[in-house]
Amino acid sequence: MKVKANRIRKWKRAASRGVTLVEVLIVLAIMAIIAGGATALVFPQLKKSRVKSAVLSAGVIKTAAQQYQQLEMAGSSTCPTLKDLIDGKQIDAKKTDDPWGTPFKITCEGDEITVISAGADRKEGTPDDVKDDFKDADIKRVGDL
Template sequence: MHIHAHNPALRRAAFKASRGMTLIEILVVLAIIGLIVGGVSVMAFGQLEKAQLKNTGSEVIQIQSHCQMYMMQQQNKCPTSMSDLKAAGITSRVKKDAWGNDYVIMCPGEHDRCDVKSWGPDGADGTEDDIKSWEAPGADSGAEDAKK
């Protein structure tokens, strides 16, 4: 037999110790979990945006290269859109940037035989976040410049 079974004070203490967590304690734990999840989400979103900028910059350079291949195949005729590149068999699909917008192909370009750009995260032409083939050094893609 247990010692505290006959002592009412010990029985009350044992009952209080075994009854579980209060509503306030549960709410505090949920609040802490919410703060942790929120912090992780903010960090993950920042990494996602950097990845989108870098990927779009790489694609701008790749599309510019595809445009030059198109011009060699078509006796210097300029492509006007990704559809032209697909129709010529240079690319397998019509690509869009990370934000779902069409890439802009300018041919002849002002900076090269063919210039390519994405309007960037805001989707507006001529803003600071545009990603341009003529400002993108290789795979680094000028995405960092667009971010500034």
């Protein structure tokens, strides 16, 4: 009987002793590996979603610029600016920046209006610039840069 009582006491002590530092460190290491893997999977999707958002916003601004030219300017060849669109209540003043915090740029060549975002590097004329007429292949290309 005495042997059984000693075993029971040992099990109770083992069960109540808590968690060792090594066990905590192992759990933290496992959690860090999982978080690192999740980040590696999510980050490229975040870049592509920003590019998609920029394309959609540029399309909205392009539509507003076309409407502004037709309504306000009565077919004038003057290219509207973001300030013109805001003053003409075509777009909201809070929606003139791309996902990277840079204002969109409106350019006009003849009757064609193009809306451009400088992209993640915030510099115009670089490969990561985003235009309103991007296709899925262009979005993937810029998102992978």
